[in-house]
Amino acid sequence: MLAAQRRRRILDVLEREGTVRVSVLADEFGVSEMTVRRDLDALESGAALHKVHGGAVARTNRGEEPWSETKAAQQRSEKQSIAAAAMDVIDDGMTLAISAGTTTLEVARRLHERSSITVVTNSISVFQELTDPHTRPGHGPEVYLTGGSRTPSNALVGPIAEAALAAFRVDLSILGVHGLDRDAGLTTPNMAEAQTNRRLIDIGHRLVVVADHTKYQEVGAHVIATLDRVDTLVVDDGLTAAARADLTDIVDDVRVAQTRGDA
Numbered sequence: 697m698l699a700a701q702r703r704r705r706i707l708d709v710l711e712r713e714g715t716v717r718v719s720v721l722a723d724e725f726g727v728s729e730m731t732v733r734r735d736l737d738a739l740e741s742g743a744a745l746h747k748v749h750g751g752a753v754a755r756t757n758r759g760e761e762p763w764s765e766t767k768a769a770q771q772r773s774e775k776q777s778i779a780a781a782a783m784d785v786i787d788d789g790m791t792l793a794i795s796a797g798t799t800t801l802e803v804a805r806r807l808h809e810r811s812s813i814t815v816v817t818n819s820i821s822v823f824q825e826l827t828d829p830h831t832r833p834g835h836g837p838e839v840y841l842t843g844g845s846r847t848p849s850n851a852l853v854g855p856i857a858e859a860a861l862a863a864f865r866v867d868l869s870i871l872g873v874h875g876l877d878r879d880a881g882l883t884t885p886n887m888a889e890a891q892t893n894r895r896l897i898d899i900g901h902r903l904v905v906v907a908d909h910t911k912y913q914e915v916g917a918h919v920i921a922t923l924d925r926v927d928t929l930v931v932d933d934g935l936t937a938a939a940r941a942d943l944t945d946i947v948d949d950v951r952v953a954q955t956r957g958d959a
Contacts, residue, residue, distance in 0.1 A: 697725055703735050710745055710754045715910065717751040746914065749936050753910045774908040774932040777953035779803045782870070782906055782930045784951070788812045790867040792837075793896050794822050796851030796889070797872020799906045801825060813837040816864050818844060818852040818892055840864075845888065853888040858895045869900030875914035876907045878942055881923050883916035890918035902927040909934035912943075923947060 697705075702725055709716050718736070722729045736752050739745045745752045779802035786792065789812045794800050796819035804822045807813060815837045817823055823841040844857030851857075871893060875883040882905065884890050897903050897920070905926050912935055928949040931940070935952070944950045 697727075699735060699738075702727070702732075703739055706735060706739065706752075707744060710752070715751060715753045719750070721751075746910075748910050748912070749934050749939075774934060774953070774955050775799045775802045775906075777955040778906050778908060778930050778932055779806055781951050781953035782806075782904065785904055785928055785930075786810075786813070786868065790814075791816070791864070793817070793861065793864065793866045793869045793900055794819060795869075795871045795893055795896055796821065796847070796849045797906075799908065800870055800872040803870060803906060808836045810837055811835045814840075816840040816842070816861065816866065818842040818857045818861065818896065820846065820850040820852065844892070847886050847889050849886070849889065851886075851889050851892065853886070853892040857892045861892070861895045861899055864899050866900050868902050868904050869897050870904045870906065871897065871920075873905060873907050873911060873920065874916040876905070876911045876923075876929075876943075877913050877915050878923065878946065880915045880919060882920040882926070883914075884918055884920060885916040887918045890916075890920045893920045897921055897925065904928045904930065906930045908932050909939075912939050 706716055706721065718729050718732045721732045736745065736747050740747050745754060775798060778799055782803050783806055788810065791814040794804060794815055794817045800819065801821050804825045807826060815826060823839055826836055826839045842852050842857040842860035844852030845854045847853055873882045874885055903926050909932050923946045926947045928951065929943060929947045930951045930953060932953045932955050940950060940952065
């Protein structure tokens with residue numbers, strides 16, 4: 697297979713799945729991992745993708761926000777592992793503010809039996825997960841949903857959402873992000889969502905950010921907060937050791953969820 701054909705196939709997979717892994721591509725193409733990495737280097741230089749540890753993810757413009765259905769199919773095992781690790785910081789009796797996002801949705805899925813917990817959220821998906829009788833096997837948390845205007849990530853944003861959040865004070869704000877960068881901080885492509893997320897952070901005693909490794913060095917158009925606002929960061933083991941050290945310089949509590957044996 698010619699290099700041009702491989703690269704076209706790589707882009708086809710990215711368009712369909714949002715992510716590719718070097719080892720999988722090498723097996724599929726019958727070439728070395730070094731050859732695949734050269735293909736990824738070439739595609740990244742042409743701004744066709746964004747390389748991450750062990751593979752690549754689809755590149756989006758800083759103001760472009762993928763739909764939640766698209767993001768939900770990406771890095772599923774990493775998000776599930778991150779959610780499991782995040783349970784260690786959630787104690788019974790807490791009140792939580794949970795933002796929209798596919799990783800925060802995985803956190804919500806682990807709260808079904810936590811009846812002593814109260815949740816306030818601006819996420820339609822989180823609210824449905826915690827209140828739908830078909831997905832809620834027992835008596836789960838008490839849940840409050842803000843109003844507001846809906847974004848592609850199923851977040852409710854704007855003045856109505858912000859006013860609703862302002863009526864609460866919570867133990868933990870649990871935030872999912874589009875981008876996580878040492879210099880840019882926590883970012884999102886959506887200006888209104890950035891503003892609502894700032895309010896969600898402000899009402900919390902502590903801030904917990906849940907983000908898979910593909911979010912590192914991704915920068916959206918709008919800043920939510922600087923990294924020094926984060927009390928606990930939960931990431932997966934796809935993040936390189938150098939990146940972890942870089943983040944630990946700013947965030948005191950960085951927790952790494954184990955997802956694979958070859959990380």
